[in-house]
Amino acid sequence: MKRTKKRFALLLSATLLLSLLTACSPNGSNGAAGTAPPSSAQPSTPAEAEGDAARIQGIKDGTYRFETPVTITTVTATDSSFKYKNGETLSDNVHTRWAKEQLGIDIQHLWEVPGEQFATKMRLMLTAKQELPDVVTTMDIGLMNELIESGAYKDVSADFDKYASDRVKEIFSSHPLIWSQVTFEGKHMGLPYFANAGNDNAVMWVRQDWLDELGMQAPSTFEELEAFMQALLDKKPGNTDSIIPLGVSLGSGGGHPNPLAGWLGESTWIFGPFGTVPYQWNQGADGKLVHGSTVPEMKKGLEVMRNWYQKGYISKEAGLHDENKLAELIGQGRVGVVVAPYWMGSWPVPDLQKNVPGATMKPYPIPTENGKAGARDTTFLKGGMLVRQGFEHTDALFLYLNRLFAGVDKEPGSEFEHGWAEDYDYTLKADGTVSTVSEDIPGGSVGVYKYFLYEPKDPFSVLQQSADKGDLLEQGNLTEAEAAALGNPDILKAAQIVVDGWAKDSYWAPKFLGASTPAMQSKGGITTKLEGEAIMAIIYGRKPLEDFDTFVKEWYSIGGEQMTKEANEWFDSTK
Numbered sequence: 001m002k003r004t005k006k007r008f009a010l011l012l013s014a015t016l017l018l019s020l021l022t023a024c025s026p027n028g029s030n031g032a033a034g035t036a037p038p039s040s041a042q043p044s045t046p047a048e049a050e051g052d053a054a055r056i057q058g059i060k061d062g063t064y065r066f067e068t069p070v071t072i073t074t075v076t077a078t079d080s081s082f083k084y085k086n087g088e089t090l091s092d093n094v095h096t097r098w099a100k101e102q103l104g105i106d107i108q109h110l111w112e113v114p115g116e117q118f119a120t121k122m123r124l125m126l127t128a129k130q131e132l133p134d135v136v137t138t139m140d141i142g143l144m145n146e147l148i149e150s151g152a153y154k155d156v157s158a159d160f161d162k163y164a165s166d167r168v169k170e171i172f173s174s175h176p177l178i179w180s181q182v183t184f185e186g187k188h189m190g191l192p193y194f195a196n197a198g199n200d201n202a203v204m205w206v207r208q209d210w211l212d213e214l215g216m217q218a219p220s221t222f223e224e225l226e227a228f229m230q231a232l233l234d235k236k237p238g239n240t241d242s243i244i245p246l247g248v249s250l251g252s253g254g255g256h257p258n259p260l261a262g263w264l265g266e267s268t269w270i271f272g273p274f275g276t277v278p279y280q281w282n283q284g285a286d287g288k289l290v291h292g293s294t295v296p297e298m299k300k301g302l303e304v305m306r307n308w309y310q311k312g313y314i315s316k317e318a319g320l321h322d323e324n325k326l327a328e329l330i331g332q333g334r335v336g337v338v339v340a341p342y343w344m345g346s347w348p349v350p351d352l353q354k355n356v357p358g359a360t361m362k363p364y365p366i367p368t369e370n371g372k373a374g375a376r377d378t379t380f381l382k383g384g385m386l387v388r389q390g391f392e393h394t395d396a397l398f399l400y401l402n403r404l405f406a407g408v409d410k411e412p413g414s415e416f417e418h419g420w421a422e423d424y425d426y427t428l429k430a431d432g433t434v435s436t437v438s439e440d441i442p443g444g445s446v447g448v449y450k451y452f453l454y455e456p457k458d459p460f461s462v463l464q465q466s467a468d469k470g471d472l473l474e475q476g477n478l479t480e481a482e483a484a485a486l487g488n489p490d491i492l493k494a495a496q497i498v499v500d501g502w503a504k505d506s507y508w509a510p511k512f513l514g515a516s517t518p519a520m521q522s523k524g525g526i527t528t529k530l531e532g533e534a535i536m537a538i539i540y541g542r543k544p545l546e547d548f549d550t551f552v553k554e555w556y557s558i559g560g561e562q563m564t565k566e567a568n569e570w571f572d573s574t575k
Helices: 005-016 046-061 094-103 115-127 141-149 157-163 166-171 208-214 222-235 297-311 323-331 349-355 394-405 461-475 480-486 489-503 518-539 547-573
Strands: 070-078 105-114 135-138 191-194 203-207 244-247 281-283 289-291 335-340 361-364 381-387
Touching: 046 157, 046 394, 070 115, 070 135, 070 394, 094 105, 094 394, 105 115, 105 394, 115 135, 115 141, 135 141, 141 381, 157 394, 166 394, 203 208, 203 489, 208 222, 222 244, 222 297, 222 335, 244 323, 289 547, 297 518, 297 547, 323 335, 323 349, 361 489, 461 480, 461 489, 480 489, 518 547
Parallel strands: 070 105, 244 335
Antiparallel strands: 135 381, 191 381, 203 335, 203 361, 281 289
């Protein structure tokens, strides 16, 4: 994630010069058109070798085109976000036509079903020994493992090395965990599928108007944070009643049972400085996986939270506050500090600014203790794409992927500079500008990426681009219009904080990313229940801090020992 002047220049031009409409579509064949031999075919003469080298380079560049169309079959899990226009379908639309015309690839959907039915239908195909799709992309880790274990899908390592573009290889080597979900016994049994990295990573948002009124600087350590929270209780800035110095969502929702890692108002940052992140599998000093809530370092973080709760820094009703309730309290102007994602500047901070004149929250790095900071790193891995054993045209698949991945950076003048398809997810207006507003697009906007075999994404690009814009803003020398075009300065600053946190190893990624093991399936419910009850009882003071040791022993005895064993077996299999 190095930043260069060249990248800054491209970023600024991409952001500000939206009227630039010169899109350079690459020649579909680039002089390399022809019927490619199967991926396994080997050239037998120097001329054939030279031709094969040119073909492979064309595939890497995304400029090759199959003269005789190559078919790739797939299956798709749909949802309510799938939309069509112009009488199109999943099998015949702007994207499938693009693939056939530009690349000579015929994408055929064997079937499509609602997402909740997808795994069942795939398992039925497998059981009935039906012909399976050439490629299948799934976020169901359990299903993905079953398909791999069936032997129906193959190791893609050699094909990736041979055909993937430099940009694809760069993205797929950008983090040590990139391949972990699809690696078995050292083999890459599929291509990892990505979400945006760091989307919910911890940033400390502080009531800047209260800091200013109290004449205090933003806290950078636990000691300074405690002083600020105590000042809020003592001095009640803004004559605000019922101030909540630290907003946490211990009743967090979002479909998970973790009270310490809600997407708004998380508290894993309280434990990170002491050497653990709770509710996730971390790697211990011996290289083995250990559950973060069960290590001795956890006790110190619990002591801090217990102390803050007793002093009134944390609301007595925090156990009833989920993320949406906490957002409501922030909007009412009652919360002094909250640790939340970088995008909090778009919600709920605007609600606060609207409801409380002069009020705002600004982003700062999470505070340190003994010079250390640490919090969870939200995972960016969400499954993978599998390739069928015997599928002869992985070259065509990588041609397709290389061409699409060339669009993730949206370089000025590139094929996908403005979007995936004109008059679908963007339009060129009469005044020469580009718009992605649905009302401006004839017939409304459509998510073209939904039609893809695989949505191309650099998992770190969204945050990195925002951080780069923040750097540009800090460098100055911009007109008012140029600065405004970069976006919300608080969000850009918060993105910088996350990127800097990655560089300083302030965010801990979970190390277990596989499907639930047998013990997790049978014992995970009871161990998680015990975990939550023990942690909350200690924080609330219903049980002594020493009871943590009792919890750990019980956790291991009722299933934790076997879960730890199985987690490490999975971890070892990914090496």
